[in-house]
Amino acid sequence: MAEYSNSDIRDISLAAEGKQRIEWAGREMPVLKLISQRFAAKKPLNGIRISACLHITTETANLALTLKVGGADIVLCASNPLSTQDDAAAALVEYGIPTNAIKGEDDTIYYKHINTALAHKPQLTVDDGADLVATIHKEQKHLIKDIIGGTEETTTGVIRLRSLERDGKLKYPIFAVNDAQTKHLFDNRYGTGQSTIDGITRATNILWAGKKVVVVGYGWCGRGVAMRAKGLGSQVIVIEVEPLRALEAVMDGFRVMPILEASRIGDIFITITGDKHVIGKKHFEVMKDGAILANSGHFNVEIDIPSLEKLSKSKRRIRPFVDEYTLKDGRQLFLLGEGRLINLAAAEGHPASVMDMSFANQALCLEHIVKNRRQLDTKVYGVPEVVDKQIAHLKLKSMGVEIDSLTAEQEQYLTSWQEGT
Numbered sequence: 001m002a003e004y005s006n007s008d009i010r011d012i013s014l015a016a017e018g019k020q021r022i023e024w025a026g027r028e029m030p031v032l033k034l035i036s037q038r039f040a041a042k043k044p045l046n047g048i049r050i051s052a053c054l055h056i057t058t059e060t061a062n063l064a065l066t067l068k069v070g071g072a073d074i075v076l077c078a079s080n081p082l083s084t085q086d087d088a089a090a091a092l093v094e095y096g097i098p099t100n101a102i103k104g105e106d107d108t109i110y111y112k113h114i115n116t117a118l119a120h121k122p123q124l125t126v127d128d129g130a131d132l133v134a135t136i137h138k139e140q141k142h143l144i145k146d147i148i149g150g151t152e153e154t155t156t157g158v159i160r161l162r163s164l165e166r167d168g169k170l171k172y173p174i175f176a177v178n179d180a181q182t183k184h185l186f187d188n189r190y191g192t193g194q195s196t197i198d199g200i201t202r203a204t205n206i207l208w209a210g211k212k213v214v215v216v217g218y219g220w221c222g223r224g225v226a227m228r229a230k231g232l233g234s235q236v237i238v239i240e241v242e243p244l245r246a247l248e249a250v251m252d253g254f255r256v257m258p259i260l261e262a263s264r265i266g267d268i269f270i271t272i273t274g275d276k277h278v279i280g281k282k283h284f285e286v287m288k289d290g291a292i293l294a295n296s297g298h299f300n301v302e303i304d305i306p307s308l309e310k311l312s313k314s315k316r317r318i319r320p321f322v323d324e325y326t327l328k329d330g331r332q333l334f335l336l337g338e339g340r341l342i343n344l345a346a347a348e349g350h351p352a353s354v355m356d357m358s359f360a361n362q363a364l365c366l367e368h369i370v371k372n373r374r375q376l377d378t379k380v381y382g383v384p385e386v387v388d389k390q391i392a393h394l395k396l397k398s399m400g401v402e403i404d405s406l407t408a409e410q411e412q413y414l415t416s417w418q419e420g421t
């Protein structure tokens with residue numbers, strides 16, 4: 001491990017490889033590239049200090065470089081102990097962006113890295129899961145006077161921020177990037193769908209065809225995972241607690257049942273709820289020998305790992321990202337990626353093409369905050385609709401897809417009530 005001024009990364013000699021992979025990801029991020037070109041000319045973030053807590057990947061590197069060319073003074077830290085790509089972290093340091101992230105870091109180092117990023121005294125915060133913002137609100141309140149605003153990337157982070165707001169404790173405006181349609185409709189669904197399957201495949205090399213795959217949670221991410229597993233020939237079972245989403249899963253052609261019932265028949269379990277202990281002791285007790293457990297939700301609390309440990313007589317790492325738990329009754333269960341988001345732990349996270357839209361939202365929201373700093377209230381904002389539409393428009397354009405627009409007659413018709421049968 002090497003420490004450079006304001007940085008803590010695995011190995012700076014990985015930088016050349018990281019730079020090439022960052023360039024590769026950048027090829028699939030045309031919307032962000034357009035923003036970057038405008039930022040280079042206009043410098044909308046000139047001199048603004050940013051502390052960003054994100055998965056340190058090649059896509060995040062492209063975002064950080066965009067913010068830097070826009071004039072920002074940015075420091076990065078990891079938003080998960082197991083999601084860092086060490087080569088991307090090394091390249092970022094060489095690009096002059098202080099980075100604090102080491103794949104496999106423990107919780108103590110994880111929070112040390114967050115605190116290093118906060119020592120930068122941010123004027124803007126960028127978060128993924130709200131650990132950075134929670135640290136500011138719990139332990140570093142003195143920083144709040146300098147903060148203009150922030151952004152939050154994921155569902156779990158937005159839920160935490162709304163709870164902070166409800167308790168009357170939120171201290172600065174934050175934009176919920178996850179709420180943009182150009183974020184969750186694509187990143188959560190197609191990104192998590194594909195990359196979760198990719199992570200599990202890379203960790204295990206299993207054949208999906210014919211497997212009984214239990215997807216716990218049929219939200220944006222769960223829909224994507226279920227859809228992709230079905231496409232690979234798996235028999236997909238969906239678990240939900242919301243009747244509307246359960247009904248949707250039924251009509252999308254999936255079997256829906258309680259988790260206890262599914263526990264008896266599933267081959268692979270994938271949690272993606274943002275909730276706690278959705279698979280626990282009583283479920284492990286009835287699972288088949290050889291069942292595989294993976295999580296793609298934000299935190300490693302969806303599978304009750306302490307209970308799994310208690311039920312087991314031994315544990316060994318049989319392959320990278322695969323822990324074999326031998327239970328006292330002799331059955332073996334396999335936990336992937338220590339229960340952390342498997343698409344980032346065992347694979348590379350979302351493909352760049354979807355992160356293009358998520359991070360375009362990030363860049364444009366940060367610009368919006370700086371531009372409107374005097375008018376903003378202390379609350380959780382959605383992404384302005386004009387930003388969302390602009391990103392969808394640019395993405396379509398970059399894909400060479402043209403669409404129609406309304407005629408004057410149609411516009412008139414769609415905004416009036418007079419015409420009927």
Ligand SMILES: NC(=O)c1ccc[n+]([C@@H]2O[C@H](COP(=O)([O-])OP(=O)(O)OC[C@H]3O[C@@H](n4cnc5c(N)ncnc54)[C@H](O)[C@@H]3O)[C@@H](O)[C@H]2O)c1
Pocket residue numbers: 154155156157184187188192216217218219220221222239240241242245272273274275278296297298299341342343344349350
């Ligand atoms: N792995 C990644 O790269 C990635 C990407 C985006 C989001 N996420 C994370 O994935 C999680 C889900 O995100 P989302 O956007 O799909 O959220 P969502 O709110 O759209 O969906 C979550 C679903 O889980 C269901 N649920 C909650 N508790 C449950 C339980 N006990 N049993 C069964 N179902 C339950 C909810 O009813 C809801 O339908 C969040 O933690 C989010 O931050 C991960």
